[in-house]
Amino acid sequence: MSWESFLYMGGYALYVWPAYGVTALVLLGNLFWPVWQRRQLLRQLTIKQKRSQVR
Amino acid sequence: MSWIPAPVSRFFHRTSSPPHFYALADRFIPWLTVIFLLLLGAGLYGGLYLAPTDYQQGDSYRIIYIHVPAAWMSLFIYVMMAVMGGIALIWRMKLAEVMLISSAPIGAGFTFVALVTGSLWGKPMWGTWWVWDARLTSELILLFLYLGVISLYGAIEEKRAAARAVSILALVGVVNIPIIHYSVQWWNTLHQGPTVSKMDKPSIHVSMLVPLLLMAVAFKFYYLIAVLQAAKLELLKRETSSQWVKALLEKQA
Numbered sequence: 187m188s189w190e191s192f193l194y195m196g197g198y199a200l201y202v203w204p205a206y207g208v209t210a211l212v213l214l215g216n217l218f219w220p221v222w223q224r225r226q227l228l229r230q231l232t233i234k235q236k237r238s239q240v241r
Numbered sequence: 242m243s244w245i246p247a248p249v250s251r252f253f254h255r256t257s258s259p260p261h262f263y264a265l266a267d268r269f270i271p272w273l274t275v276i277f278l279l280l281l282g283a284g285l286y287g288g289l290y291l292a293p294t295d296y297q298q299g300d301s302y303r304i305i306y307i308h309v310p311a312a313w314m315s316l317f318i319y320v321m322m323a324v325m326g327g328i329a330l331i332w333r334m335k336l337a338e339v340m341l342i343s344s345a346p347i348g349a350g351f352t353f354v355a356l357v358t359g360s361l362w363g364k365p366m367w368g369t370w371w372v373w374d375a376r377l378t379s380e381l382i383l384l385f386l387y388l389g390v391i392s393l394y395g396a397i398e399e400k401r402a403a404a405r406a407v408s409i410l411a412l413v414g415v416v417n418i419p420i421i422h423y424s425v426q427w428w429n430t431l432h433q434g435p436t437v438s439k440m441d442k443p444s445i446h447v448s449m450l451v452p453l454l455l456m457a458v459a460f461k462f463y464y465l466i467a468v469l470q471a472a473k474l475e476l477l478k479r480e481t482s483s484q485w486v487k488a489l490l491e492k493q494a
Contacts, residue, residue, distance in 0.1 A: 192290070196300035201365050205358040209307045212350045217467050220343075220474040227477055232490050 257336040259476045260485035266469040273466045280459035287452030295449075304362040305449075310457040312355035314464060315383060316418055318348035322390070323415040326408030336472075338404035339479070341411060342394050343471035347464055349387035356380060367431055375424035376432035379417060386414040400479055 195202045256262060288306035295302040325341035328334050359377070360370045371377065390407050397403035425434045436445045445453070480486050 187290075195303065196294060198299060198301040198303075198365055201301055201361045202303050205304045205307060205361040208357050208361075209311065209354045212354050213463060213467075216347050216350045217463070217470060219346075220467075220471040224470075224474040224477060227474070228490065228493065231477075231481060231486070232494060235487065235490055 257334060259335070259480055259483070260489075262336060263473055263476055263485075263489075266473055270466055270469055273462055273469075277459055277462035277466060280455050280462060284452050284455035284459050287448075287455060292449045292452055293446075298366060301362060301365050304358050306452055306456045308355060308358040308362060309453060310460045311351045311358065312380070313457055314460050315348060315352040315355050315380070316421060317461075318344050318351060318464060319383065319386070319411070319418060320415065322348065322411045326411035329404055329408045330412075335479075338401070338408070339472050339475045340468065342390075342404065342407060343468050343475050344464075345387055345390045345394070345407075346471065347467045349384060349391065351460070352380065352384040352387055356384065363431075372431050374430040374432050375428035376421065376430070379421040379424050382417055383414075383421060386410075386417060389414075 193199060193203075256265065284306065289303055292303070294300050322341050322344050325337045325344070328337040329341060356377070359380075363372075364370050390410055393410060394403045394407045397406060425432050477486060
């Protein structure tokens with residue numbers, strides 16, 4: 187099977203690939219959003235802690 | 242809890258202490274990710290490439306490899322949330338509250354995916370994006386339940402009180418789960434009946450069934466990874482001023 191016919195999905199490419207695309211976006215979002223948020227929070231907390239040590 | 246054997250109870254106390262849980266999550270996430278990626282790779286390869294074209298639905302049926310596992314996860318995660326809600330209400334266990342609220346966006350995500358992929362499958366097969374059929378409607382209600390849990394938790398300032406309210410909502414909403422599951426049998430409408438859960442004789446060929454089950458297990462592992470990540474964030478948010486977070490910051494600096 188060629189790449190072209192694989193991507194063509196028997197004529198249903200416009201339904202199959204968006205379905206897989208939406209799934210990938212939602213799953214990646216739910217996975218990396220908390221990771222990113224945690225990094226932000228840890229950075230803020232570190233800054234706060236350093237300030238309190240200086241005083 | 243005298244009826245629980247001492248080692249078991251000790252295990253739960255240790256595991257559910259925030260710093261211990263945080264470290265444990267860090268240790269497990271890489272392994273879970275490796276297993277998830279292997280299952281996902283095998284499932285996608287089997288489903289999109291190896292599995293034959295369906296004689297009735299053509300290649301459009303390949304949406305099944307995400308649609309059905311996502312729909313299963315949407316129910317599974319809600320039941321998990323209700324169980325966590327029960328534990329949180331009875332034993333006041335902080336970690337159960339954290340796991341409940343961390344599960345909600347992931348469950349909402351899977352419910353959304355099930356609805357959208359179903360719509361993208363329905364258009365070429367049924368000729369419509371949406372019908373107010375029992376299965377579709379009850380799944381949409383599930384999405385609103387998830388969003389309700391998320392916004393209720395966000396609306397109450399005091400997080401222990403918020404967790405109690407959310408636990409009750411999760412438990413009440415669980416009546417929707419059997420309705421979704423049996424909807425295709427109770428009301429005979431457009432959505433097709435079960436293909437896999439008739440375990441004695443599933444009406445699906447092995448070459449199509451195996452990738453489906455691989456994807457279903459892959460999504461379970463995804464849930465574990467995502468919920469641990471979200472729980473780590475939630476624990477940090479709740480315990481900013483505690484000793485273990487301070488120690489964590491010092492270790493990182």
